[in-house]
Amino acid sequence: MTSEARLYTFSQETKDKLRKFRLGTSRAKVPQAVIYQIDKKTMEISQVDEDVYSNMQDLADELPDHAPRFVLLSYPLTLDSGRLSVPYVMLYYLPVTCNNEVRMLYAGAKELMRNTAEVGKIIEIDSAEELEDIESRLKGEA
Numbered sequence: 001m002t003s004e005a006r007l008y009t010f011s012q013e014t015k016d017k018l019r020k021f022r023l024g025t026s027r028a029k030v031p032q033a034v035i036y037q038i039d040k041k042t043m044e045i046s047q048v049d050e051d052v053y054s055n056m057q058d059l060a061d062e063l064p065d066h067a068p069r070f071v072l073l074s075y076p077l078t079l080d081s082g083r084l085s086v087p088y089v090m091l092y093y094l095p096v097t098c099n100n101e102v103r104m105l106y107a108g109a110k111e112l113m114r115n116t117a118e119v120g121k122i123i124e125i126d127s128a129e130e131l132e133d134i135e136s137r138l139k140g141e142a
Contacts, residue, residue: 008109009044010116017047018072018117025074026086030054033091035062036070036113038105045070045113060128068106069093070113075138087138090119096126 010018017034025032033056035048048069053059063069071091079085092110094103114122123137 007043008038008112009042011044011046014044014046015116021052021072021074022088022118025088028074028076028086031056031073031075033059033071033073035059036072037067038109040102040105045109045116056131056134060131063093063128064095066095066097066099068095068098068102070106070110070117072117072119073134075135077135077138079139087121088119089121089123089138090114090117091131091134092122092124093128094124094126 021032021034031054033053034051035053036045037048038045048062051062053062059071063071071093072088073091074086074088076084076086090113092106094106110122123134125131125134
């Protein structure tokens with residue numbers, strides 16, 4: 001067991017939600033995203049709310065200005081070749097305005113969250129506005 005796995009925790013309910021989201025979005029026709037946070041007192045990583053966002057603007061509106069978040073995103077897109085692709089990525093949202101303590105808290109959990117959520121790629125963003133061009137970033141990396 002890694003030191004991160006001892007420091008941070010996931011409830012069984014959260015693990016089940018992560019798996020269900022990953023499996024349920026693989027054939028999605030519209031983008032789907034959920035937001036996760038770390039509770040500083042218990043060090044538990046959990047979903048912020050029950051919402052699944054399909055609109056990137058709504059998602060951007062929900063991201064706090066001064067606190068990091070993990071966003072799991074399944075984003076269907078048509079590649080230049082005409083092939084349909086549904087990348088499943090984790091957005092590591094780290095605003096430049098958050099303090100070092102919170103920055104370190106999320107940095108320490110990043111790989112554990114990636115592995116537990118079973119995402120293939122992490123995309124770092126530091127402002128909600130970066131969600132506007134997430135499709136082009138996904139296409140560029142596909």
